[in-house]
Amino acid sequence: MQYAILCYHDEKVTCAWSKEQDDAVMARLGGVMDKLSRQGKLGPVARLLPTTAATTLRKDREQPIVIDGPFAETKEQLLGFYIVDCQSLDEVLDIARELGAANPGGAYEIRPVGVFIPGKTAA
Amino acid sequence: MSDTGWISNVLTAARPQAVAALLRYFRDLDTAEEAYQEACLRALKAWPSNGPPRDAASWLIMVGKNSAIDHVRRQRRLQPLPPDELISDLSDAEAELADRVDEADYRDDILRLLFVCCHPELPATQQIALALRIVSGLSVRQIANAFLVSEAAMEQRITRAKARIAAGQVPFEVPGPIERSERLGVVAAMVYLVFNEGYTTNVAEKGVRAPLCEEAIRLSRLLLRLFPTEPEIMALTALLLLQHARADARFDADGMVVLLEEQDRSRWNRKLIAEGLALVEKALRHHRPGPYQVQAAIAALHARAPRFADTDWNEIELLYGTLERMQPSPVVTLNRAVAVSMSRGPEAALTMIEPLAQKLNGYFYFHGARGAFLKKLGRAEEARVAFDRAIALANTPAEADHIRRQIDRLSAGSEPQSATMSGARP
Numbered sequence: 019m020q021y022a023i024l025c026y027h028d029e030k031v032t033c034a035w036s037k038e039q040d041d042a043v044m045a046r047l048g049g050v051m052d053k054l055s056r057q058g059k060l061g062p063v064a065r066l067l068p069t070t071a072a073t074t075l076r077k078d079r080e081q082p083i084v085i086d087g088p089f090a091e092t093k094e095q096l097l098g099f100y101i102v103d104c105q106s107l108d109e110v111l112d113i114a115r116e117l118g119a120a121n122p123g124g125a126y127e128i129r130p131v132g133v134f135i136p137g138k139t140a141a
Numbered sequence: 142m143s144d145t146g147w148i149s150n151v152l153t154a155a156r157p158q159a160v161a162a163l164l165r166y167f168r169d170l171d172t173a174e175e176a177y178q179e180a181c182l183r184a185l186k187a188w189p190s191n192g193p194p195r196d197a198a199s200w201l202i203m204v205g206k207n208s209a210i211d212h213v214r215r216q217r218r219l220q221p222l223p224p225d226e227l228i229s230d231l232s233d234a235e236a237e238l239a240d241r242v243d244e245a246d247y248r249d250d251i252l253r254l255l256f257v258c259c260h261p262e263l264p265a266t267q268q269i270a271l272a273l274r275i276v277s278g279l280s281v282r283q284i285a286n287a288f289l290v291s292e293a294a295m296e297q298r299i300t301r302a303k304a305r306i307a308a309g310q311v312p313f314e315v316p317g318p319i320e321r322s323e324r325l326g327v328v329a330a331m332v333y334l335v336f337n338e339g340y341t342t343n344v345a346e347k348g349v350r351a352p353l354c355e356e357a358i359r360l361s362r363l364l365l366r367l368f369p370t371e372p373e374i375m376a377l378t379a380l381l382l383l384q385h386a387r388a389d390a391r392f393d394a395d396g397m398v399v400l401l402e403e404q405d406r407s408r409w410n411r412k413l414i415a416e417g418l419a420l421v422e423k424a425l426r427h428h429r430p431g432p433y434q435v436q437a438a439i440a441a442l443h444a445r446a447p448r449f450a451d452t453d454w455n456e457i458e459l460l461y462g463t464l465e466r467m468q469p470s471p472v473v474t475l476n477r478a479v480a481v482s483m484s485r486g487p488e489a490a491l492t493m494i495e496p497l498a499q500k501l502n503g504y505f506y507f508h509g510a511r512g513a514f515l516k517k518l519g520r521a522e523e524a525r526v527a528f529d530r531a532i533a534l535a536n537t538p539a540e541a542d543h544i545r546r547q548i549d550r551l552s553a554g555s556e557p558q559s560a561t562m563s564g565a566r567p
Contacts, residue, residue: 028151028154028197030154030155030363030366031150031151031154033359033362034150034153034154034359035150036355067415067416067419068362068416069366070362070365070366070369070375070378070420071416071419071420071423073423084426085370086369086370086375086423087369087370088369106422107419107422107423107426108426130415130416130419132412132415132416133412
């Protein structure tokens with residue numbers, strides 16, 4: 019069984035880390051990831067840019083609407099995610115609209131990926 | 142990170158929201174700050190054993206409020222009643238909520254706190270010092286270091302600035318949409334000032350002022366979280382991130398300034414650039430152009446160029462042209478001329494700046510750029526005169542040193558591409 023581990027933290031705190039603090043955290047995490055990687059247990063890892071860089075596509079109406087900022091509704095739950103490689107935000111939004119047409123309702127939060135490690139699980 | 146390191150990080154992050162709410166409550170800057178300090182002391186006692194509260198800001202606001210009210214009550218036994226407005230809103234039900242309160246609910250509070258620091262009678266440096274003290278929570282010593290003055294002098298400046306504010310009218314009513322957007326514009330300009338104060342540096346100060354740039358970015362991100370749909374705030378944040386991304390490459394091993402064209406681009410901070418570019422793109426989608434967007438778009442073009450030679454000078458020239466129409470100023474024209482010297486050559490650039498000679502005669506960058514254009518045209522003697530004038534006007538030893546290196550190259554007869562004195566900020 020593959021599992022996704024979703025990371026939550028207060029962005030006001032993490033964005034206020036100095037470069038040294040940030041580097042130290044990433045180095046410690048790197049140690050854990052190296053071990054998992056050797057065990058063939060580590061799949062893709064992504065660190066997202068802050069929510070201020072987010073855009074949200076609400077697809078619960080006829081014409082989906084684009085909203086600046088992160089997805090903020092707590093009554094809806096995170097069900098999954100896609101990683102797409104695009105040249106521009108407009109291209110991502112086109113893809114999100116297409117996905118939304120196939121599965122209307124809810125919203126997609128679009129967050130640029132800051133760090134991406136492809137990884138490889140044993141399975 | 143030490144054991145209590147996490148607490149100070151959480152306290153710093155919660156500070157603007159907490160102090161802003163306490164200011165609304167007590168309507169007095171000193172009382173609000175004291176209440177916040179008191180809440181922090183209690184947090185340092187309680188959190189290590191109890192763990193952090195779910196919503197640190199709400200906790201600090203509630204504890205700060207109660208402790209200040211206790212204080213006022215105790216004082217009341219000894220002194221005549223304080224003025225009503227000092228203890229008004231005591232039954233403010235909203236603030237009693239211990240649940241997580243959305244930051245957006247505090248939007249006008251935080252904007253007010255920032256706006257208070259931008260009091261029009263305060264000179265720019267005092268506005269910056271006040272914002273760093275009150276909003277960012279830097280110590281007087283940290284601010285004094287960044288401004289290269291003594292702690293006592295900075296203490297005095299901040300005290301004076303606070304007295305000015307206390308004597309004036311602090312707008313406590315909830316602003317209408319127009320007022321809110323005006324306040325946002327004033328506050329954005331102040332945040333940019335904080336950044337520039339940190340960015341304008343020279344050899345001797347290398348690194349000392351970098352915290353100012355980081356604080357400005359933090360304030361700008363705070364504004365963006367409060368106003369997530371404002372393209373100009375997206376662009377301001379992007380502009381600061383893109384400029385700060387070059388911080389490590391701006392100085393060589395000896396601490397000398399390295400110009401954009403000579404910077405080792407592998408030392409640019411890619412993470413900050415990625416965030417900056419994402420924000421520029423988001424902002425431009427709004428099709429509501431503004432000066433920060435134009436400047437951020439220029440910074441983005443530099444960030445996107447893998448090498449200096451790959452820079453899209455035609456586009457940069459067009460963007461400076463747009464900025465010129467939005468905010469006409471001889472300095473912007475000078476920047477456009479620098480782009481022109483790269484896209485169309487030094488002759489065209491020189492023609493463009495000749496009419497500026499009178500207005501910019503006392504401006505270091507004007508003579509530096511003019512010297513560089515003349516040098517490119519092979520008019521060595523005239524270049525030397527312009528460079529000499531620039532050295533006389535240099536604001537920092539690093540600026541003068543840079544020009545001296547240009548003169549050395551004149552004497553050596555070499556002609557490297559070099560005309561970016563002002564346009565692309567190093």
